[in-house]
Amino acid sequence: MKGPVTWAFTWVNLIANKPNNCPEVERLALMAKKYKVYLVMGVIEREGYTLYCTVLFFDSQGLFLGKHRKLMPTALERCIWGFGDGSTIPVFDTPIGKIGAAICWENRMPSLRTAMYAKGIEIYCAPTADSRETWLASMTHIALEGGCFVLSANQFCRRKDYPSPPEYMFSGSEESLTPDSVVCAGGSSIISPLGIVLAGPNYRGEALITADLDLGDIARAKFDFDVVGHYSRPEVFSLNIREHPRKAVSFKTSKVMEDESV
Amino acid sequence: MKGPVTWAFTWVNLIANKPNNCPEVERLALMAKKYKVYLVMGVIEREGYTLYCTVLFFDSQGLFLGKHRKLMPTALERCIWGFGDGSTIPVFDTPIGKIGAAICWENRMPSLRTAMYAKGIEIYCAPTADSRETWLASMTHIALEGGCFVLSANQFCRRKDYPSPPEYMFSGSEESLTPDSVVCAGGSSIISPLGIVLAGPNYRGEALITADLDLGDIARAKFDFDVVGHYSRPEVFSLNIREHPRKAVSFKTSKVMEDESV
Amino acid sequence: MKGPVTWAFTWVNLIANKPNNCPEVERLALMAKKYKVYLVMGVIEREGYTLYCTVLFFDSQGLFLGKHRKLMPTALERCIWGFGDGSTIPVFDTPIGKIGAAICWENRMPSLRTAMYAKGIEIYCAPTADSRETWLASMTHIALEGGCFVLSANQFCRRKDYPSPPEYMFSGSEESLTPDSVVCAGGSSIISPLGIVLAGPNYRGEALITADLDLGDIARAKFDFDVVGHYSRPEVFSLNIREHPRKAVSFKTSKVMEDESV
Amino acid sequence: MKGPVTWAFTWVNLIANKPNNCPEVERLALMAKKYKVYLVMGVIEREGYTLYCTVLFFDSQGLFLGKHRKLMPTALERCIWGFGDGSTIPVFDTPIGKIGAAICWENRMPSLRTAMYAKGIEIYCAPTADSRETWLASMTHIALEGGCFVLSANQFCRRKDYPSPPEYMFSGSEESLTPDSVVCAGGSSIISPLGIVLAGPNYRGEALITADLDLGDIARAKFDFDVVGHYSRPEVFSLNIREHPRKAVSFKTSKVMEDESV
């Protein structure tokens, strides 16, 4: 990656239909195109009557590359969101590097991360809603473990950024909140494969953080520790990943069903 | 579905040839057009020398949309009707919602219902000949299970609605019947995805029952239970549905038959 | 099933370790033995640090037969309970009939029910926390659909049966509750394969409901509708069920691993 | 773990023969017994003519519990040490909790950590030679990821703690070292499952760090994130671990060899 590369992403809530043919997605695509940036954006996706916590990927020409669905919602999220499967754990090979994403606490899933390491991820995006200091520790660890750049984006928002009560209530804490109370403190950061924090964390307000990424650092890091290469022990540990879509019901019109043998 | 929508259907016996180019079907189409209603109508269809128990679908402009053939006739019906296959389980995406139908006791088939749920059915039509109270329990369950509106139509008829003996005899019970004896007691009903009975059941005579359907109830219901979405367990249960037509004899001019391997 | 058979069950919350070698389970086993009843009991099971909503089965001699884990927790339950898999969907062949269980809203899962129908379930137990009238509709439908007896147990409890606030609070409704307010209204019931309610529903207090089950009703019901037999259409619908345990990590000590060839 | 528990460990170099019947091991056992501590100690083990980087475990009565061999030596270590296998990844169930260990950079191996999580590790010991700040980030992440206490021990040593040149030379840097130059800066730390640093890191000199561990924090942490329990997705990711010893040559005197089929 020669010369400085601009990279921008953020984390917004968006009610989206299927990514294809959806006005919200088209608007994001246009933004990516207009600003000539690769855009990795957290959205709420709807398929049928189930919502998913999803990340969308766009290239710098506004092309929609694909999506990742959060595999396992956390705590109360499980009342809101469905469960992704192995078919949306993409790592896209782009001119600026191999890009993928894991969402919030699924970054803690060692097998999910290993799947992305095995796909050669170089630019590991981690949209989150966790603004605690321990998040930075996890991001640093992932950069070291995976030998990749980690770009973690978190929203910064105050009480007043949400609708007023009773339309929107923060459970059990509404009385203690002023309009300027920080609800989520941000803390976006960019970390190199050697564990160096290149930008952020910023806990003070909305911000655009940037860093020039020297992809050569990946080789430098993996020289000593290549998590799925020379430092793995495949004869002791082997991780199997099932990537086919999981569907409750499959329709076939051809006479031979592929999954007849399942 | 903005504003009130009028919906009407009933259950008649009809000897039909192929739905296309068939005067009876044209007459039904004209009715739908005249009254500007979506018409979901049970008929007896003839193909070759076999009869099928079939539902026809027309839109409010009189367009014939398609048909569903009962997959499995019940009891003595098997002496009269043939068996449908997977090629006629349609769910039509119309301006008033996604419409499909299951006939009488095939409503008890969990896999058939699941097929229609997976196609996103919103207005589930259930023409029947079962006027027992347990039928309402099944309709309520289906509304809850599928997160859809259930519209069940049953005929109300007396002995005198049929030809006189000996032209038409009710087996073994003719002597106890008066002309006003109720032969089938009706009980049509409309039930919401939350299990609320919006109209019916009416067991007292011919009637037109109506309800305004708030399709938003579907999302409200599926928030907690989405049968083929977030509440399914596709990695444990996967239902495969073969939708190709089943023919006893196929003619091919190409050298390799597609279904050779079936 | 000649002569009257006493059947008793209820729905209690219980923190259980692994079913084997667990004092709570032993106590249940002793109860079954003492009262000479088959006991089908809802419990909260703990494995490692994850809880499961589980049903335990004991025979009338106090033998622990096995368990079923709820496959998909409902709504807020997903914050508390883990997810069962296909390995605990048992139907036990006992001298009083084939017994299995589905828990609360997983009774709405058509594929889970079909799995139990395919295993020949005769005495379908449905512990629940749903005391609405629509629950009885679902139970009736399941009896008809599956051609089996349905025994649904629900707890009856008042506010005073729980600890006082602030130790235990009912979310958002505490101020409107008196000690005698009914929190869960019960409604246990027993329904025959022909859809006849043999006992219950009782919404007025704690109660023991009983019925004599004539297993011949199963054959009578299936004569007209055998959901996985003569009324199924396996060439159109085929449901695949994966029953092996799902483990995040598997350890092997023998030299030949089955997946050595992967 | 009621009441305060003293826990001590350090990281020393030791030329050991087989752990059993080895005077160095006996001396360590006596220390554990004398001070009534569980002792988790890094040693250099010799088997035949190959050395291993190993951790030994002793209970507070001086009983040798077992050992863990480093699976993959790092960088130049590979010229000195052999490779462990899957047969020495123990987690010991002791009265003070379930104890295991990973050595230095093998702590970066996500599959090794997952193996120990699956064995229920509660007290995760991480002897290391890495005194960089990023090490603390990794330890914090592991505590959060595994929902366990992490106890990381690193040596503090100065140039003068080693023999003088030419007997012992630090490669390429000898001239810049004074006798007081810090060669390895320590940084031992104890971290809770919630990511709280309970003791350390201490980079200033030899020290004994202690903390009282409230094992209830493990359940509190795993309520939201149970890495091999409710937050795993075993139907997507399954990790297989081969635990049998790997031997280049096996001798059998019985007539039936177990591995005949390998």
Place this chain on the structure above:
Amino acid sequence: MKGPVTWAFTWVNLIANKPNNCPEVERLALMAKKYKVYLVMGVIEREGYTLYCTVLFFDSQGLFLGKHRKLMPTALERCIWGFGDGSTIPVFDTPIGKIGAAICWENRMPSLRTAMYAKGIEIYCAPTADSRETWLASMTHIALEGGCFVLSANQFCRRKDYPSPPEYMFSGSEESLTPDSVVCAGGSSIISPLGIVLAGPNYRGEALITADLDLGDIARAKFDFDVVGHYSRPEVFSLNIREHPRKAVSFKTSKVMEDESV
């Protein structure tokens, strides 16, 4: 092998990507084609971020036949190179004989050699960096033990063939080296199955050594000693070789995973 056959190989260092679609490999293929020789060439292969010490095989028409990866790097090599597995121990059946290769000190591994003997190797290639006289002893022994021709290639190079310091330093010995100092003394040789040195060793400079191989010598040698045939004792010694690729992570997209049953 009728008539004289020209055979040429050497040992060079080459940074190669994957053998397929790699310009360096294509260049080697063109050389083999141009000179109509079978080419067995040591290279440095890169996969992901891990390097392997590899031998490539080309036939005399320039076809790339396959590769062998060094199974175990020696000493400091372990800091640079990853570890091969059982999936790249090929023996190619070509018109000039059965060809395979072992790299440098892995020639000392009796089990690796036995694997190649069992595959019927006739032309055993041994690229090396060992120019000591004892190397010739090992090569002679292998020819006798395996009943095969051994062709060992080693580079001849002087200090001046490498970049000048400080760009490239020979550890600890730079001051004693003149530009003409021999760094690696060559010693390539060709040995018959009867232990006769047919060509080489040449320790004086770059050279092309050749010999006509009479493959009949193999049969003559094995008449008295057939290492995996009449002189083996399989009821006492059985060597098991696992040839499947070892992967830290495996992805599956088809619905039926081979390890689904694990």
Place this chain on the structure above:
Amino acid sequence: MKGPVTWAFTWVNLIANKPNNCPEVERLALMAKKYKVYLVMGVIEREGYTLYCTVLFFDSQGLFLGKHRKLMPTALERCIWGFGDGSTIPVFDTPIGKIGAAICWENRMPSLRTAMYAKGIEIYCAPTADSRETWLASMTHIALEGGCFVLSANQFCRRKDYPSPPEYMFSGSEESLTPDSVVCAGGSSIISPLGIVLAGPNYRGEALITADLDLGDIARAKFDFDVVGHYSRPEVFSLNIREHPRKAVSFKTSKVMEDESV
């Protein structure tokens, strides 16, 4: 091995009954005791009516340690000798080192050698009848491969050392032999684990060759290459060795034969 150790052996023909209670063996034992040497002696052993080519081991106090039977006779030997099995591949742990032996061309068997390497052989004795130069190459290779001292003894004898014709005839060559013709040229040698020839080979006459063995050379050699330790790849290659005696007929008085399942 501090200080010089005297070691002596030779190669004689001896018709022996069972080693125990056999005058020839007692004579050898007395020699070992008298001269205070460890004695490793080739003999011809008789059991029943079959002869074996055997090596006997005695310690320096005249204690008979055990024996090794040649596993596979070579060429015409097969007309004279039976076949050993896995029960006599001993390596004796003595105060002067771990001692074992392989006879003549069975030294070419890579699996037999590996068995002895795995038993930790340090002083590898190789009585032989092969006086060709290639024998020295094999001995050198074995020393390097096994990281052990190799002591190879061969007889030196002339025609006159054998009975005169017609009592004893050398097949097809008798006429060209004078009484002083060398029949077997000796060539005994002692080689270090680093491949250095410490004594011999002597092809000129009967001789006693000696060397002081610095067992520290073994560790020095195995630092870089430990054939069954850090340089093995047990997950790729595993050698199984069956050490139980093979008997054509076994008598058992217990009802279950242990080898029933073989």
